Amino acid sequence: MAVVETRDLTKVFKEGGLGAVNSVNLETREGEFLVFLGPSGSGKTTLLRMIAGLEAPTSGDILIGGRVVNDLSPRERRIAMVFQSYALYPHLSVYRNIAFPLQAQKVKKELHKEKVEWAAALLGIGALLERKPRELSGGERQRVALARAIVREPAVFLLDEPLSNLDAKLRASAREELERFHRRVGTTTIYVTHDQVEAMAMGDRVLVLNKGVVHQLGTPAEVYDNPADTFVATFLGSPPMNLAELAELIVGFRPEHLRPSSSVTGDAVSFRLKVENIEYLGAEWIVSGTVVGGRLGGKKVFSRLTSAQDLALEGTYDFAVPQRQLKFFDRSTEKRIEPRAVSLQ
Amino acid sequence: MQTSLSGRAFRRIGHVLVITVFTVALAFPFYWMLVTSFKQNVDLYTMANNPFIFNAKPTLDHLTFLFTQTRFVRWLGNTTFVGVVVVSITLVLALPAAYSLARLSGRWGERVGIGIFLTYLVPPTLLFIPLSRVIAYLGLQDSLWALILVYPSFTVPFSIWLLMGFFKAIPRELEDAAMVDGLTRFGAFVKMVIPISTSGILTVVIFTFTLVTQEFVYALTFLSSEENQMIGTGIPIFLVRGDVYYWGALMAACLIATLPIAFLYNLFLDRFIAGFTVGAVK
Amino acid sequence: MLAPAVLYILLLVAGPFLLAIFYAFSDARIGNTQLHFVGLENFRSILQSPSFRIAVRNSFIFTIGSQIVVIIASSILAIALEQPFRGRGMLRFLMLLPWVAPIALGAIGWKWILDSIYSVISWVLVALHLYKPFGAPMWLGEPHLAIASVLLVHSWRLIPFSTVILLAGRTAIPKDIPEAAAVDGAGFWRTEFLILLPMMMPIISVAVLFGIIFTFTDMTVVYILTAGGPFDSTQVLPSLAFTLGIQGSDLAAGAAISLTLVPLLVIIAYLMLRVAHRAEVT
Ligand SMILES: Nc1ncnc2c1ncn2[C@@H]1O[C@H](COP(=O)(O)OP(=O)(O)OP(=O)(O)O)[C@@H](O)[C@H]1O
Ligand SMILES: [Mg+2]
Numbered sequence: 001m002a003v004v005e006t007r008d009l010t011k012v013f014k015e016g017g018l019g020a021v022n023s024v025n026l027e028t029r030e031g032e033f034l035v036f037l038g039p040s041g042s043g044k045t046t047l048l049r050m051i052a053g054l055e056a057p058t059s060g061d062i063l064i065g066g067r068v069v070n071d072l073s074p075r076e077r078r079i080a081m082v083f084q085s086y087a088l089y090p091h092l093s094v095y096r097n098i099a100f101p102l103q104a105q106k107v108k109k110e111l112h113k114e115k116v117e118w119a120a121a122l123l124g125i126g127a128l129l130e131r132k133p134r135e136l137s138g139g140e141r142q143r144v145a146l147a148r149a150i151v152r153e154p155a156v157f158l159l160d161e162p163l164s165n166l167d168a169k170l171r172a173s174a175r176e177e178l179e180r181f182h183r184r185v186g187t188t189t190i191y192v193t194h195d196q197v198e199a200m201a202m203g204d205r206v207l208v209l210n211k212g213v214v215h216q217l218g219t220p221a222e223v224y225d226n227p228a229d230t231f232v233a234t235f236l237g238s239p240p241m242n243l244a245e246l247a248e249l250i251v252g253f254r255p256e257h258l259r260p261s262s263s264v265t266g267d268a269v270s271f272r273l274k275v276e277n278i279e280y281l282g283a284e285w286i287v288s289g290t291v292v293g294g295r296l297g298g299k300k301v302f303s304r305l306t307s308a309q310d311l312a313l314e315g316t317y318d319f320a321v322p323q324r325q326l327k328f329f330d331r332s333t334e335k336r337i338e339p340r341a342v343s344l345q
Numbered sequence: 346m347q348t349s350l351s352g353r354a355f356r357r358i359g360h361v362l363v364i365t366v367f368t369v370a371l372a373f374p375f376y377w378m379l380v381t382s383f384k385q386n387v388d389l390y391t392m393a394n395n396p397f398i399f400n401a402k403p404t405l406d407h408l409t410f411l412f413t414q415t416r417f418v419r420w421l422g423n424t425t426f427v428g429v430v431v432v433s434i435t436l437v438l439a440l441p442a443a444y445s446l447a448r449l450s451g452r453w454g455e456r457v458g459i460g461i462f463l464t465y466l467v468p469p470t471l472l473f474i475p476l477s478r479v480i481a482y483l484g485l486q487d488s489l490w491a492l493i494l495v496y497p498s499f500t501v502p503f504s505i506w507l508l509m510g511f512f513k514a515i516p517r518e519l520e521d522a523a524m525v526d527g528l529t530r531f532g533a534f535v536k537m538v539i540p541i542s543t544s545g546i547l548t549v550v551i552f553t554f555t556l557v558t559q560e561f562v563y564a565l566t567f568l569s570s571e572e573n574q575m576i577g578t579g580i581p582i583f584l585v586r587g588d589v590y591y592w593g594a595l596m597a598a599c600l601i602a603t604l605p606i607a608f609l610y611n612l613f614l615d616r617f618i619a620g621f622t623v624g625a626v627k
Numbered sequence: 628m629l630a631p632a633v634l635y636i637l638l639l640v641a642g643p644f645l646l647a648i649f650y651a652f653s654d655a656r657i658g659n660t661q662l663h664f665v666g667l668e669n670f671r672s673i674l675q676s677p678s679f680r681i682a683v684r685n686s687f688i689f690t691i692g693s694q695i696v697v698i699i700a701s702s703i704l705a706i707a708l709e710q711p712f713r714g715r716g717m718l719r720f721l722m723l724l725p726w727v728a729p730i731a732l733g734a735i736g737w738k739w740i741l742d743s744i745y746s747v748i749s750w751v752l753v754a755l756h757l758y759k760p761f762g763a764p765m766w767l768g769e770p771h772l773a774i775a776s777v778l779l780v781h782s783w784r785l786i787p788f789s790t791v792i793l794l795a796g797r798t799a800i801p802k803d804i805p806e807a808a809a810v811d812g813a814g815f816w817r818t819e820f821l822i823l824l825p826m827m828m829p830i831i832s833v834a835v836l837f838g839i840i841f842t843f844t845d846m847t848v849v850y851i852l853t854a855g856g857p858f859d860s861t862q863v864l865p866s867l868a869f870t871l872g873i874q875g876s877d878l879a880a881g882a883a884i885s886l887t888l889v890p891l892l893v894i895i896a897y898l899m900l901r902v903a904h905r906a907e908v909t
Contacts, residue, residue, distance in 0.1 A: 054806050073352070075812035087807035091825040100821075104812035148811070356815070363707040364718065367700070371786060372721040374736035375728070377747065381739065389745065392760070396747045438635055441628030449629075457629065463896050464640050468844030470865035471888055474872040474881045475646035476639075478655075498639035501632055531628075559729040561847040562865075566873055577729045581851050592739055599732040607727040611720050618795045 002065030002155035002188060004028045004051060009060035011046050020046045022212040033182050036192045037199040038209035044192045045160055052081050052158050065155060080149035081158040086141045088133040094144050095129040101152045119147040139170045150185060157189040196236050208232050230334040239302040250329040255304040257325040261318040269344045270320035271296060275311050292316055295344050382407055382597035407593030417598055419572055420579035423489055428557045430493045435500045435553045443508030444534055465502040469562040477566050491567040500553040511545030548616040551609045558606055576602045650882035657876040669883040678859045682867040690842045693781040694835055701789035709797050726787035734851035737780050741766035770860035773853050777861050781842050789834040796830030832902050836895050844888055864888060
């Protein structure tokens with residue numbers, strides 16, 4: 001096992017163009033499950049590929065287990081990677097796919113069978129060893145890819161959106177399986193996704209990226225409850241955090257904290273809301289409306305409620321947000337700043 | 346992909362080496378044609394001279410000879426003429442056939458398509474003997490029309506095969522829409538499908554033309570008089586008088602005939618590959 | 628809309644083919660108006676002729692030999708050309724020339740390079756003191772060297788063709804397959820031989836099958852370089868058919884020799900269909 005560290009890691013594809021990854025500093029913890037989260041094109045894959053040694057950095061250093069590995073080839077880095085497409089070798093059986101890394105790293109032939117069977121058993125694909133990749137379902141392919149990754153017991157696991165090719169149902173179970181798998185093997189893992197639910201559910205910590213820049217690195221609770229800036233605040237959560245620009249700062253609050261006044265106790269800021277749309281989503285309701293009067297007048301906001309049966313379209317109601325749930329951001333830097341007392345009236 | 350430093354240097358050297366060796370091996374004859382074309386005869390035929398350099402002043406004699414003392418220009422004209430006519434015939438025959446094959450669903454269409462592809466594999470050297478009799482019977486000996494009659498037999502199959510790929514890529518809805526708007530199927534083909542497939546048609550035009558310039562066996566068999574030759578036969582056979590080879594003029598002629606074709610071919614290379622890979626590349 | 632093309636092809640491919648079979652079982656000669664059925668007589672007499680046996684042997688030597696050279700060379704070249712580098716377009720143009728140039732003209736270029744007196748190769752060998760002046764061998768004048776020369780010219784011509792096809796095959800392999808192999812610890816050779824080569828098998832077979840057809844049925848290279856000589860030692864089946872059937876007026880013998888190409892063509896066509904079919908299934 002090992003810790004992965006990057007120092008001012010930068011990748012510029014076109015000279016003079018924008019960097020795909022800009023000066024990224026990060027350090028994983030031993031055995032941690034770290035998730036790279038960001039919108040499409042934010043540089044997640046590029047960052048991961050530089051760590052894997054598939055892409056040469058423009059500048060900066062990569063350290064694995066405390067050693068600078070910039071000039072090492074992928075195979076010298078003791079990493080394993082699961083690709084979005086799984087990249088199974090189509091002409092080899094499942095057995096030979098899983099055995100390939102052993103063969104390539106000149107592990108003694110006698111040990112192959114034992115190791116392959118161990119990996120296959122861990123992922124429950126012992127019965128598929130004779131099949132070719134094209135005879136497998138999406139979920140089975142993913143497991144073969146994982147088995148191929150663990151079989152040589154790497155120091156670090158890199159996974160690039162391994163679930164994005166699965167349908168929604170399979171995805172949930174595969175996610176759970178991956179989590180269990182990680183708990184069992186305990187290898188440092190970097191996992192790339194643009195799906196915030198996956199990131200929140202699986203990550204010990206989440207690295208939020210946008211345009212190649214790190215916006216925040218923290219536990220799921222930290223990035224959700226205490227977003228470092230407005231990008232993180234709006235990228236996480238659905239609907240995203242409500243943001244309102246006041247004179248010198250930006251005030252934000254999550255939709256689930258915006259509730260009818262009657263159900264809010266303690267210190268709270270309140271205002272009147274004209275309800276314009278109500279969506280029933282089964283377990284919850286999403287209500288959207290426009291603030292009437294006060295400093296937020298005319299601002300469109302979302303509220304997430306467990307019940308909205310008392311509300312009617314076009315009605316105007318009193319809503320409130322607990323004072324301590326208000327987040328504040330600097331108007332120019334968009335970074336979060338200390339809470340302060342504001343009046344929204 | 347990254348490799349360690351020494352590995353990278355090693356690979357780089359290997360790469361440069363491979364590229365250099367192959368470029369030299371493959372392009373050398375053409376370089377040699379170029380050099381020979383501009384050398385004086387005394388230079389060419391003096392064994393003590395280093396053949397890689399000009400030992401005497403470069404000369405345009407061979408080019409002058411080629412264009413004034415031989416039928417080279419006539420051969421270029423013949424080739425162009427046959428090329429243009431064969432291209433037209435090929436388009437007229439291949440376009441509708443490829444279109445209907447692309448739209449013909451089911452086993453039958455597939456079988457005809459494969460059958461047509463297989464006829465492309467039938468070589469001239471299998472058919473030239475009986476065809477020579479057919480040509481004689483039709484009174485077309487030593488006539489360019491003999492080639493015009495025969496060449497479509499191999500240009501049409503490959504063109505159909507190439508065009509089928511293009512037509513299959515055009516969504517059917519497009520013609521359906523045109524037909525709903527009041528065109529007949531043939532009208533939809535002419536007004537919608539053909540304009541969309543111009544790049545495919547251009548590929549076929551160039552491909553057919555290069556096939557015509559490259560053909561040798563039929564031209565050798567059917568044509569006899571000097572003024573009726575194509576470049577492929579005229580240059581190697583009629584630029585030799587008895588046992589005397591006019592190497593300077595020969596090489597100049599080869600180069601002049603090759604370069605334009607090479608240029609066109611290169612532009613459309615990817616499309617030709619698609620025609621040859623029979624679905625083994627997706 | 629299919630009918631005109633199919634009719635044309637049937638008339639000019641199937642028709643002459645049947646005529647060739649008909650001639651092969653008759654005593655047809657140019658100028659002879661009366662035809663008689665002679666059964667297998669033509670086949671018996673060509674089987675007994677030594678020049679036919681040499682032609683069969685040569686056809687196989689040229690075909691198999693050049694395919695081995697071509698596949699090895701083009702596999703290496705395809706790897707070297709895969710990654711973009713400055714000047715790749717220009718080099719690709721130069722390397723394609725042998726394939727794009729009309730065969731007859733490429734061959735005549737080689738005839739000059741391999742000339743009995745002024746060969747540049749001989750000059751270099753003499754300059755390197757490997758041979759005494761005038762002591763270098765006659766490349767096209769000694770049977771073994773002539774065979775080697777023809778084989779190399781065939782290879783030279785087909786390497787570009789095979790390379791572009793293999794290149795298309797390589798680009799069609801998703802990039803993450805070799806990357807996965809790199810991460811899994813495979814080096815260059817292991818990735819090439821254990822992963823990429825097996826995945827390229829269908830496309831390599833396509834290149835080989837076309838290559839076999841192009842070499843086996845070609846008479847141009849031999850006709851231009853050596854005209855079958857010295858002493859018929861480089862004669863191949865198509866050129867022998869031409870020599871006997873057209874130059875020697877013995878249509879029946881020529882047709883019979885041409886027909887001996889058919890079994891191999893059928894095998895190739897069958898294999899080609901299998902490759903195409905497999906590619907569709909996977
Ligand atoms: N090989 C390349 N050449 C040039 N630009 C590239 C290359 N690879 C990626 N980029 C650019 O770098 C930026 C980051 O790409 P990257 O693939 O890392 O994004 P990502 O976060 O993985 O996105 P996604 O979620 O869509 O996979 C993008 O703007 C992309 O266009
Ligand atoms: Mg990505």
